[in-house]
Amino acid sequence: MTTTIRLRADALRAFTSELFQRLGLPADDAAIASDVLVRADLRGVETHGIRNLQKNYVDHFRAGRANPRPQIRVLAESPCTALVDGDGGLGLVVGVRAMDLCIEKAKAAGVGIVVVRRSRHFGMAGYYSERCLEHGLIGVAMSDNGDACVVPTYGRQPMLNTNPLSVAAPAGEEPDFLLDMATSVVPGNRLARARERGQKIPLGWGCDQEGTPCDDPQAVLKARWLLPLGSTPELSSHKGYGLGVVVDILTGVLGGGLYGNLVDRAPADEPWLDRGSAAHFFLALRVDLFRPLSDFQSTMDDMLRSLKSSERASGYDRIYVHGEKEYEALQERSQHGIPYERQVIDGLNALAAEFGVDPIRVPAVFDGESEPLEWKPARAG
Amino acid sequence: MTTTIRLRADALRAFTSELFQRLGLPADDAAIASDVLVRADLRGVETHGIRNLQKNYVDHFRAGRANPRPQIRVLAESPCTALVDGDGGLGLVVGVRAMDLCIEKAKAAGVGIVVVRRSRHFGMAGYYSERCLEHGLIGVAMSDNGDACVVPTYGRQPMLNTNPLSVAAPAGEEPDFLLDMATSVVPGNRLARARERGQKIPLGWGCDQEGTPCDDPQAVLKARWLLPLGSTPELSSHKGYGLGVVVDILTGVLGGGLYGNLVDRAPADEPWLDRGSAAHFFLALRVDLFRPLSDFQSTMDDMLRSLKSSERASGYDRIYVHGEKEYEALQERSQHGIPYERQVIDGLNALAAEFGVDPIRVPAVFDGESEPLEWKPARAG
Numbered sequence: 001m002t003t004t005i006r007l008r009a010d011a012l013r014a015f016t017s018e019l020f021q022r023l024g025l026p027a028d029d030a031a032i033a034s035d036v037l038v039r040a041d042l043r044g045v046e047t048h049g050i051r052n053l054q055k056n057y058v059d060h061f062r063a064g065r066a067n068p069r070p071q072i073r074v075l076a077e078s079p080c081t082a083l084v085d086g087d088g089g090l091g092l093v094v095g096v097r098a099m100d101l102c103i104e105k106a107k108a109a110g111v112g113i114v115v116v117r118r119s120r121h122f123g124m125a126g127y128y129s130e131r132c133l134e135h136g137l138i139g140v141a142m143s144d145n146g147d148a149c150v151v152p153t154y155g156r157q158p159m160l161n162t163n164p165l166s167v168a169a170p171a172g173e174e175p176d177f178l179l180d181m182a183t184s185v186v187p188g189n190r191l192a193r194a195r196e197r198g199q200k201i202p203l204g205w206g207c208d209q210e211g212t213p214c215d216d217p218q219a220v221l222k223a224r225w226l227l228p229l230g231s232t233p234e235l236s237s238h239k240g241y242g243l244g245v246v247v248d249i250l251t252g253v254l255g256g257g258l259y260g261n262l263v264d265r266a267p268a269d270e271p272w273l274d275r276g277s278a279a280h281f282f283l284a285l286r287v288d289l290f291r292p293l294s295d296f297q298s299t300m301d302d303m304l305r306s307l308k309s310s311e312r313a314s315g316y317d318r319i320y321v322h323g324e325k326e327y328e329a330l331q332e333r334s335q336h337g338i339p340y341e342r343q344v345i346d347g348l349n350a351l352a353a354e355f356g357v358d359p360i361r362v363p364a365v366f367d368g369e370s371e372p373l374e375w376k377p378a379r380a381g
Numbered sequence: 382m383t384t385t386i387r388l389r390a391d392a393l394r395a396f397t398s399e400l401f402q403r404l405g406l407p408a409d410d411a412a413i414a415s416d417v418l419v420r421a422d423l424r425g426v427e428t429h430g431i432r433n434l435q436k437n438y439v440d441h442f443r444a445g446r447a448n449p450r451p452q453i454r455v456l457a458e459s460p461c462t463a464l465v466d467g468d469g470g471l472g473l474v475v476g477v478r479a480m481d482l483c484i485e486k487a488k489a490a491g492v493g494i495v496v497v498r499r500s501r502h503f504g505m506a507g508y509y510s511e512r513c514l515e516h517g518l519i520g521v522a523m524s525d526n527g528d529a530c531v532v533p534t535y536g537r538q539p540m541l542n543t544n545p546l547s548v549a550a551p552a553g554e555e556p557d558f559l560l561d562m563a564t565s566v567v568p569g570n571r572l573a574r575a576r577e578r579g580q581k582i583p584l585g586w587g588c589d590q591e592g593t594p595c596d597d598p599q600a601v602l603k604a605r606w607l608l609p610l611g612s613t614p615e616l617s618s619h620k621g622y623g624l625g626v627v628v629d630i631l632t633g634v635l636g637g638g639l640y641g642n643l644v645d646r647a648p649a650d651e652p653w654l655d656r657g658s659a660a661h662f663f664l665a666l667r668v669d670l671f672r673p674l675s676d677f678q679s680t681m682d683d684m685l686r687s688l689k690s691s692e693r694a695s696g697y698d699r700i701y702v703h704g705e706k707e708y709e710a711l712q713e714r715s716q717h718g719i720p721y722e723r724q725v726i727d728g729l730n731a732l733a734a735e736f737g738v739d740p741i742r743v744p745a746v747f748d749g750e751s752e753p754l755e756w757k758p759a760r761a762g
Contacts, residue, residue, distance in 0.1 A: 078491045080461055081670045110459045111492045115671055138630070154700050157692035167627045169634075177630065179623035185616055202615045211694020231616050234583045235566055239610050242560035242703045243624075245688070246548045249519070249558065253550075253680045254671050260684050261691075289462045290496055290635050299634045303641050307626070310642075311538035313592020319535050322623045 006337030024068030044329030091122030106284035117257030126180030156211030172297030178323030204231030337372025387718030405449030425710030472503030487665035498638030507561030537592030553678035559704030585612035718753030
C-alpha cells in the first residue's frame with residue numbers, strides 16, 4: 001500500500017483557488033495565486049509549492065496580517081521603470097501583476113524594471129522570470145521574502161533572507177534556460193525536510209550558534225542560521241553573501257521596503273512590517289533590440305547542447321542545464337498528475353474543512369500510486 | 382633588506398600609458414587602459430592589476446591579435462539599449478567607452494543596457510560598475526573574458542570562463558557597495574599564486590582531470606579546471622555554474638559574440654575569435670526614479686552598518702561589506718603608493734626596454750619599504 005496520491009494540476013488549481021476565495025481574495029487574484037503554487041509543484045520545485053500553503057499564506061490571513069484585497073498602486077513611473085506598492089497583498093498576486101507591468105514596459109520601451117515594496121512571500125522566483133519567455137524577453141526576478149535567516153561571512157547573526165534570484169532566457173528547440181536559486185547554499189525548507197526524515201545535513205548548509213558549520217538540521221533550524229552560497233570563507237562564501245546583499249539593494253533598499261534584518265529591528269515608523277513582509281525586483285529585456293530572436297534562440301540551443309554534451313566527471317552520468325529537470329517534471333506531471341504524500345493531502349483537507357471548501361476525495365486504501373484525482377467545487381447554487 | 386617597492390599611482394599610470402602608446406594606442410585610449418589596471422592595484426585587487434600587463438595585454442599585441450586602434454561601432458541602438466562592436470580592441474578601452482554610453486543612456490532614459498561583442502579582457506569588472514556611482518546610478522558589469530576554464534556541475538571539461546560579475550550601489554557616509562566576483566570559487570590567478578609559493582589550495586577551488594576536487598594547484602592549472610561557486614554538487618555548485626551561464630547569455634549569446642567554449646570549437650565563420658576574445662554586458666539604473674537618491678543612500682548606510690555591527694562568528698573579529706577592504710586599500714595606497722615585489726617592477730622594466738620606454742628607476746639596495754617612487758617619461762623633444 002502506497003501513500004502517494006496523484007492530483008491533476010487543474011484540480012489542485014481549482015481547489016486552491018476556491019480556498020483563496022474563502023480567505024477573501026477576488027476570483028481572479030485567487031486564480032493567479034493558485035497557479036503560482038501549483039506550477040512550482042508541476043516543475044518539481046516542491047520546496048515552493050502547495051506544501052507551503054498553510055505556513056506561508058493561510059497562516060498570515062489567520063493572523064490578520066495579509067491583505068486579501070490590496071490596492072496595488074504605482075507610486076512612481078517612467079517609460080521603463082515603476083515602483084509598486086503591494087499594500088500587504090499576497091506576493092503571489094502582487095508579484096504577477098508587477099511582472100506583467102514590467103513585461104508591458106519592456107515590450108514598449110525595450111527594458112522594464114519594476115520594484116515592489118510592501119508585498120509578501122512570492123513563492124517560486126522562477127515563475128516570474130519564466131513569464132517573460134513567451135514574449136521573447138529575458139526575465140529576471142528577485143525577492144527579499146521576509147525573515148532574516150542567513151548569516152554574513154564571518155558572522156553568526158541572521159541578517160539576510162535567502163534572497164532568491166531567477167533568470168530566464170528563451171531557447172529554440174531546447175527547453176528554455178531557467179535559473180532559480182536562493183543566494184544561501186540551500187533554502188530553509190531543505191533543512192526542515194532533513195529534520196523530518198531524521199537525516200544529517202552536509203557540512204556547509206548551516207551553522208550553529210557560534211557561527212560554525214554544523215550537520216545537525218535541528219540545531220541549524222532552531223537558530224535559523226543558514227550559510228551563504230560558498231559555505232565557508234575559504235570557499236568564497238563572501239560571494240553568496242554579496243549576492244544576497246545585491247538582492248536586498250535592488251528590492252527593499254531601492255523600493256523603500258523590507259531589507260536585511262529590518263523586521264527584527266521593528267522601526268516604529270514602518271508599522272506594516274512583519275515577518276511575512278517581502279520586497280521584489282523584476283526586470284524584462286527585449287532580445288530583438290540586440291539580435292533577431294531566432295538567432296539568439298539558435299545560439300542558446302548551441303550553448304545548452306554543448307554544455308549537456310561536455311565530458312562528465314568520474315561517477316556522474318549526466319550534465320544538466322538549468323530548467324531542464326524542471327521541464328521534464330512539468331511534462332510528466334502535466335500528463336500523469338502531481339504526486340503527493342498522503343499527509344500533504346490530509347493537510348489540504350484540514351484547511352478545506354476549516355474554510356468550508358469541499359475536500360479532495362482520496363481512496364481509503366489502494367495499491368500503487370493513485371490514478372490522477374480530479375476535484376470540483378461543490379458550490380451552493 | 383626588503384624587496385617591496387612603492388610606486389605612486391600617477392607614476393604607474395604615466396608609465397603604463399606610455400607603454401600602451403608605444404604599442405600603438407592613441408593617447409586617450411592609453412590613458413583609459415592604464416587607469417583601469419592601476420585602479421585595480423590601488424584597490425588591492427592585485428589579481429587584476431599591472432601584474433597582468435604582459436600576459437593579458439602586451440602579449441596579445443605581440444601576437445598581432447589585439448587591435449590598438451579599433452573602430453568601436455554601435456551596431457544597434459534604442460533609447461535605453463545598444464549593441465557595440467569592439468573591433469578587437471582592448472577590453473579596458475572598449476569597456477570604458479561602452480559603460481560611458483550606458484551611463485549616458487541611463488541618465489536620459491532611466492536605464493541603460495549595453496552589450497559588447499568582439500572585445501578583449503576588460504580587467505577588473507568593478508571598475509565599470511563603480512563608474513556609475515558618481516552619477517547616482519546603480520551599475521552592473523559582466524564579462525566573458527575568454528578562455529573556458531570552469532567545469533559545469535558533474536562535468537570535467539572546461540566550458541565557461543570565470544565570467545565575473547560586479548554590482549555597485551552608492552552609499553551615503555559609508556564606503557559605496559561594490560561586489561566584484563568571479564562566478565568560479567576563485568579566479569585563475571589565485572591558483573598561479575599558490576603554485577608560485579609551493580602551497581596547496583583548499584579542496585573545492587579546482588578539480589583534477591577526472592573532475593574530482595583536488596588540492597594541488599599544479600594539477601588544476603595544468604587542466605585549467607576551476608570549480609563553479611559552491612564547489613561541489615552537495616554544496617550547490619549548480620548555482621555558481623548557473624550564474625556563469627547567465628553571464629554568457631547576457632554577454633556573448635545576446636551580443637552575438639564569445640560564449641562558453643566557442644573558442645575551442647573555432648567556428649570557421651568567426652575568424653575574429655581567439656583565446657583573448659571577450660564579450661561584455663553593462664547596465665546602469667537611475668536610483669531617483671524610485672526614491673530620492675539621498676533616501677536611498679541613507680538606507681544603504683543603515684543596511685551596511687547593520688551588517689558590519691552584527692554578531693561575529695567564533696574566531697573572527699570583523700564582518701566586512703563588499704568594497705570596504707578595497708576602499709581602505711585605496712585610501713592607504715593613494716597616500717603612500719602601491720607596494721610591489723621587486724620582480725613585478727623588473728617585469729615592467731623588461732617591457733620598457735623592449736618598447737623603448739624610460740624604465741622605473743629603483744634604488745639598488747634599501748632598507749624597509751621604498752619611498753613612493755615617481756616616474757616621468759623621458760620624451761624626445
